[in-house]
Amino acid sequence: MAQEQAPTRPEAPVRVLTGPTASGKTAAALLLARRLDLEIVSMDSALVYRGMDIGTAKPTPEERAAVPHHLIDVVEPTESYSAARFAEEARTLIRDIRARGREPLLVGGTLLYLRALQQGLHALPAADPELRARIEQRARALGWPALHAELARVDPASAARIEPADAQRIQRALEVWELSGKALSSHFDAAPEATGPSLHVVSLEPSDRAWLHQRIALRLRTMLQSGFVDELRALRARGDLHAELPSMRCVGYRQGWDYLEGRCDAEQFEARALAATRQLAKRQLTWLRAMPARSVVDCCAADAAQRAVERLLRAP
Structure with missing residues (x-):
């Protein structure tokens, strides 16, 4: 299919595709890539870690080969990655992608990263x-x-x-x-200054929370069948990771670490990981409800990905 010409003006709004975990963001992003000459900038705080592939639902090698992806596998799980770093690197990527004549698409559900990019951050002490x-x-x-x-x-x-x-x-x-x-x-108390680009935000959100919970459960079972526990064992065997690192606090990994340490059995691990993922989705939806400037697509709809694509194509 011939690709449509995307706007390349520096002042053009940057397209953003967001929504809670398991809402179908990756499928919609890849569908949009058939219509626009784009590169994806990941907006996910778990995908930055190397070696954490299955439990983060990282895009497959085939998906990443089909469309250039950025801000995936950028740090070791021993390291931290901040919202401030994301905002700085995302701004640079947006400029570089447009300089290549392509369009950036931000994809992910870490809403703190989106706020950092759009509004800036409050001045807080650096980690000690x-x-x-x-x-x-x-x-x-x-x-x-x-x-x-x-x-x-x-x-x-x-x-x-x-x-x-x-x-x-x-x-x-x-x-x-x-x-x-x-x-x-x-x-x-004092609001930070807005420093980021103009954004065109499309959000995949469920009209039926039970539907999203079913999707979350299915994805967790798929992760477990795909070797998530083996991935956890390999991470633990490295010897340089522990349960208090930000990487090991990611949903699923925190509960998996407890399982490997003998603090719960396999059934409890799955139940706790499922509950934690549902809580993550709930927090993401709370963030999204506080973001009025977004176009909402019902992710429960059979044609949700296509609807999201059409909304993204209507960026001013």
Whole structure:
């Protein structure tokens, strides 16, 4: 099929395809690639890690060969990758892709990355590895709920929106408090300046939450049948990873690590991974509802991918 001419003006809005996990973003993106000469910029905080392929539903080698993909496999699972880094690298990629006469398409469900690109970020203290290690040591001794109670004393606003078992967010809130002497919530009093490009956002969202839950369950079973546990074993056998790393806190990997450590059996692992993925989808939908400037396509529809493509093609 002959490809349609895409706008290449630097000021043209950047197309974004988002939605909760398992909503069909990859299929729609690949369908759009048949209509436009594009390159995909991943907007997913799990796809950045090398060696984490099955449990992140990473695009297949064939899919990546068919359409250029960026910001996949960019760091080792021992490393961190931030929203600020994403925004900087995505801006550079958008310019470079358009300079090649092609169109960028941002695809993914990490909405913090999208906000960082579009609105900028609040000035927060940089991560401190030594302080994080001390917080993790306290968590191992006392448990994350105890540290959540500690957070509630110094930053009740943050504690109210963070679950008592959400280790990553508890750790970051306590880290910000100890580094700056200010509550994390107080850093958000002043809005950051908008620094990003104009965006044309299309979001695949379910009219029936049960439909999405079925999709999530099917995808998890497919991952398990495709060797997800073997992937987890290989990561654990490296010897340089542990459960508190951001990479190993990704949905599915956190629960899988507990399984390999003997803290749950296979059935419990699957049930916990399924519950965590559903919670991720719920959080993503909450973020999306707070984003009025988006065009919503019902991902439950049989022709959802085609509808998403038509909306994306109507970018101003």
